[in-house]
Amino acid sequence: MSEVTASTPSPAAPKKMDDIVALCRRRGFIFQSSEIYGGINGFWDYGPLGTSLKRNLKNAWWNDVVERELIGPDGNSVDIVGVDCTIIMNPKTWVASGHVGGFADLMSTCRQCKKLMRWDHVWDMLSESDWWKAIEELYATPSSVTSETLMKWAQGKGRKLAPGLALVRNPQVTLSWLAERLAAQGNHFMDTREFVRHLATEQFARDGLQTPCPHCGGELTEPRQFNLMFETNCGAVKDENSLAYLRPETAQGIFTNFWNVCDSTRVKVPFGIAQIGKAFRNEVTPRNFTFRSREFEQMEIEFFIRPDTANEWYRWWRDWRFSWWQKIGLAGANLILREHDRDELAHYAKEGAGTSDIEYRFPFTAPGFGELEGIAHRADFDLKAHATHCGKGEKMRYFDQEKNDRYFPHVIEPSAGADRGTLALLCEAYTPDPSRASGVYMNFTPRMAPVKAGVFPLVNKDGLPEIAERLYRDLRRKHSIEFDEKQSIGKRYARMDEAGTPYCITIDHDGASSGTATIRHRDTQAQDRVALDQIPAWIDERVG
Ligand code: ATP
Secondary structure (H helix, E strand, O other): OEEOOOOOOOOOOOOOHHHHHHHHHHOOOEEEOOHHHOOOOOOEEEOHHHHHHHHHHHHHHHHHHHHOOOEOOOOOEOOEEEOOOOOEOOOHHHHHOOHHHHOEEEEEEEOOOOOEEEHHHHHHHHHHOHHHHHHHHHOOOHHHOOHHHHHHHHHOHHHHHOOOOHHHHOHHHHHHHHHHHHHHOOOOOOOHHHHHHHHOOOOOEOOEOOOEOOOOOOEEOOOEEEEOOOEEEOOOOOOHHHEEEEOOOOHHHHHHOHHHHHHHOOOOOOEEEEEEEEEEOOOOOOEOOOOEOOEEEEEEEEEEEOHHHHHHHHHHHHHHHHHHHHHOOOOOOOEEEEEOOHHHOOHHHOOOOOEEEEEEOOOOOOOOOEEEEEEEEEEOHHHHHHHHHOOOHHHHOEEEOOOOEEEOOEEEEEEEEHHHHHHHHHHHHEEEOOOOOOOEEEOOOOOOOOOOEEEEEOOOOOOHHHHHHHHHHHHHOOOOEEEOOOOOHHHHHHHHHHHOOOEEEEEOHHHHHHOEEEEEEOOOOOEEEEEHHHHHHHHHHHHO
């Protein structure tokens, strides 16, 4: 095996979300759902490469969680079994789980443009909006901002970018409020947020200054509750008796089957039940590509434990899950583990071992982070709630033979999103490199890469295609391999770089006569020459 060529990758350029979305569309990772009809907000389809990537992620999760040997904090093998539950469940499930009563976000509507948005998203959306950026530019030197410059902005740029903003709709009133407030506060310096809130205020709201609409600058209504569950009806008659919901999480299918699994298998606490499946939430402001979708997939584990072991199991799951994401390719500083503050904890977690999020720095959250997976100690909230709501109550307590004791097990729940995970893999892998024909390559780990290797004849004659095709058929028995004989070799490498294929195998004339091929490494572009009969083992060793 000898090294033929190598080049140093050029320094990393910043990743832009628009470029990543464009590559996903162009190369068939992710499309808008029903795109030919203009799409539908909050729904996304995966193309051939995206489907493989997401499947590799889900398979890795399933293999590592359910099928492989895992050693827990007590030194024993961790017992986890799988279930696959329905999307529509008896609606009483969602009463017991608290979703019917409380699965709501606070929402506001803009009185000017009528758009609906999640109250806790407003400031993030504002800082991303064009009109906020224009004000930031204007306010970069606060001392030069006068009533005249603001009036000019209101009548020019402001009219186009933020037609609903109080300053634009009614400049005189807003400017006189602003002057009055400034004078009252001794003309102290305001930060951009406070300044923008002044520009949004014609009339003081109950809490003082207005928070403006991110879309048009208009006035927002008081936030009110909005239930996120999608409703449907089962059967021919549409009435309240036929009302059902699309599950907003996969977890409740696991909880309601807890007793079935105990009765039908040999599991004993501590053990876990895992599920991968679709979940639906009527998100008010689906945004940031697939990050906040209305239909998405979850990978959830409910791990049932004795209540007095909650702390050790919680810490063990938190750390193992974090290292798992690192292992599949999110190894750098973009991945963090964040322990929740007590006031952030969910109702069921207040008294428990804790809650943490594994978060990734997406280009659209940077410099901040967005949640990939939550690890929560849910105590015995869910099992107890279902036992109570189904009417059997204490009789449904678990009998611990070893301890000769009955109790409702506590639960540690690692709950991850397959779509957010796939998106994080895409963002992490996207590596701009102006020195390459493609301008970019995707450096997925071999385990995640949709295509493990490309096989190419250098030219379409002299017997090279036949040798290449034989090798391709051989490798394909085990791995996802692409055969490509079209266009120049440079263009073929470029296509594979964009797909994130770690290895490209080329049959050239030298190789045909000596029984070898070159193997190009995606990240370094270095090439090895390897004997044809050794290539299957060479690939096996690297892509597993
Ligand atoms: P967020 O606060 O971002 O709305 P959440 O805390 O409500 O998320 P969970 O209920 O803990 O999310 O769901 C577990 C996982 O499911 C999340 O970590 C995320 O990966 C995924 N998930 C939740 N909502 C969505 C969504 N709308 N689109 C895509 N993935 C989602």
